[in-house]
Amino acid sequence: MDRTSCIALPIAACLGFAALALPAAVQAQTPVWEENFNGTSIDGNTWTFDVGTGCQIGICGWGNNELQYYTSRPENARVENGNLVIEARRETFEGSPFTSARLKTEGRVHFKYGTLEARIKTPEAGNGLWPAYWMLGAIGVWPDRGEIDIMEIGHVDGIAAGMANRRVGGAVHWNYGGGHASHGDFADFPGNLHDDYRTYRMTWDPDFIRVTVDGLQYFEMAISDIEGASLHEFHAPHFLLLNLAVGGTYTGISNPNGVTAPLPGRMLVDWIRLYQDHPDSELQLGGDSAVPAGRFGVYSEQGGLAGALDFGSDADLFVWNNLAPISAAPFEGNEAMAFRASAGQWFGLGILTDYRNMSAYAGGALKFHMRTTTPSTFKIGINTSFGDSWVDFTAGGPNYGLVRDGQWHQVTIPFSAFYDLDLHAVKQMFMVVADPPAQDVELVIDNVYYQSP
Numbered sequence: 001m002d003r004t005s006c007i008a009l010p011i012a013a014c015l016g017f018a019a020l021a022l023p024a025a026v027q028a029q030t031p032v033w034e035e036n037f038n039g040t041s042i043d044g045n046t047w048t049f050d051v052g053t054g055c056q057i058g059i060c061g062w063g064n065n066e067l068q069y070y071t072s073r074p075e076n077a078r079v080e081n082g083n084l085v086i087e088a089r090r091e092t093f094e095g096s097p098f099t100s101a102r103l104k105t106e107g108r109v110h111f112k113y114g115t116l117e118a119r120i121k122t123p124e125a126g127n128g129l130w131p132a133y134w135m136l137g138a139i140g141v142w143p144d145r146g147e148i149d150i151m152e153i154g155h156v157d158g159i160a161a162g163m164a165n166r167r168v169g170g171a172v173h174w175n176y177g178g179g180h181a182s183h184g185d186f187a188d189f190p191g192n193l194h195d196d197y198r199t200y201r202m203t204w205d206p207d208f209i210r211v212t213v214d215g216l217q218y219f220e221m222a223i224s225d226i227e228g229a230s231l232h233e234f235h236a237p238h239f240l241l242l243n244l245a246v247g248g249t250y251t252g253i254s255n256p257n258g259v260t261a262p263l264p265g266r267m268l269v270d271w272i273r274l275y276q277d278h279p280d281s282e283l284q285l286g287g288d289s290a291v292p293a294g295r296f297g298v299y300s301e302q303g304g305l306a307g308a309l310d311f312g313s314d315a316d317l318f319v320w321n322n323l324a325p326i327s328a329a330p331f332e333g334n335e336a337m338a339f340r341a342s343a344g345q346w347f348g349l350g351i352l353t354d355y356r357n358m359s360a361y362a363g364g365a366l367k368f369h370m371r372t373t374t375p376s377t378f379k380i381g382i383n384t385s386f387g388d389s390w391v392d393f394t395a396g397g398p399n400y401g402l403v404r405d406g407q408w409h410q411v412t413i414p415f416s417a418f419y420d421l422d423l424h425a426v427k428q429m430f431m432v433v434a435d436p437p438a439q440d441v442e443l444v445i446d447n448v449y450y451q452s453p
């Protein structure tokens with residue numbers, strides 16, 4: 001979310017940004033998706049969290065030198081009086097001077113094209129609060145995935161102009177020629193944005209992305225020159241994010257004492273509605289496709305499963321390093337994952353699928369049969385919308401049923417043993433990574449499944 005201009009682009013790609021057009025009128029129609037925050041808690045079928053400082057995924061300060069620690073605690077994010085409340089606080093937490101929250105619909109609500117309206121009351125931003133309502137592409141890594149910043153408030157230039165609480169900006173980021181390209185626009189609202197709820201409307205079709213606040217257009221981007229300007233990112237599904245950052249490059253404030261905005265600061269979201277009528281629009285709702293409880297086969301040939309991955313269709317087994325296939329008798333059925341790892345190199349594999357909603361398996365366990373003699377430390381992991389989560393198998397630690405004697409043993413790891421596991425959106429259902437073994441080792445794994453309680 002930075003505001004570098006389109007200098008990385010050819011002139012032709014930039015020209016489109018200045019073209020004027022009237023905001024598309026929204027026809028009276030029924031939303032294809034809406035979130036009204038009417039319940040008593042944040043709906044895990046729609047929302048998940050980014051937690052921490054970003055350091056755990058290698059982007060400390062979330063890539064923007066943000067000062068807060070994001071949590072999923074109700075102190076920082078909750079549903080109250082029909083609103084989502086995101087609250088930034090000045091409090092020392094895990095070494096950070098502020099806390100706040102960042103929610104996203106990754107793995108739950110992805111869409112392409114449409115009119116997205118949201119009724120939001122932002123906090124007094126100046127100086128140092130940075131409310132943001134934005135989207136990331138569902139596929140790939142940044143900037144290849146694309147980013148659409150629908151609303152950001154609190155920019156350093158607005159602070160300098162005495163407009164911190166009136167200036168609202170939008171921006172887009174993408175990959176152009178292997179580098180990061182971006183374009184941003186802003187406008188100054190006639191009054192303080194935080195004085196009341198405002199309706200932010202994004203219209204996104206194959207030709208333009210435009211954003212208005214209470215009818216005032218402040219962002220426009222022409223996206224029809226897909227090949228020439230390398231704009232594929234904006235013709236693919238994105239998911240929503242809502243966060244309230246404290247400090248950071250956008251605000252130009254890197255010292256906690258420079259944050260003078262009233263705290264706690266709260267961003268209230270009354271509702272979000274998506275309308276779609278373009279024939280190429282898409283909407284993917286993960287929450288509607290929760291895998292039923294029971295046994296879900298990740299790599300299993302047993303009968304009576306509630307569901308199973310279909311390799312070659314919706315799942316792939318990836319060998320990441322140092323695993324050569326060997327022939328070995330399976331534990332069950334006709335196939336097993338059987339490999340030899342050479343001494344001196346780490347080894348690993350992963351089973352990747354589309355996001356699966358495994359929320360019915362919370363409180364259950366990952367189960368598999370394993371046969372090995374390796375004495376090395378290894379770890380078993382699951383990747384969810386929260387990122388990677390691992391359970392270590394060390395020589396002296398918990399073994400969850402594994403004995404390293406070269407015989408088949410069933411391993412049962414309760415999902416509660418995985419730190420920060422988001423079973424609503426599971427992407428890599430089973431991963432193995434090991435330290436370099438001192439000598440060649442064999443590893444046979446079979447009958448991998450998720451068991452609900």
Ligand SMILES: [Ca+2]
Pocket residue numbers: 036037038081082083269270271
């Ligand atoms: Ca509401």
Ligand SMILES: [Ca+2]
Pocket residue numbers: 299300301330331332333334335336446447
């Ligand atoms: Ca098998």
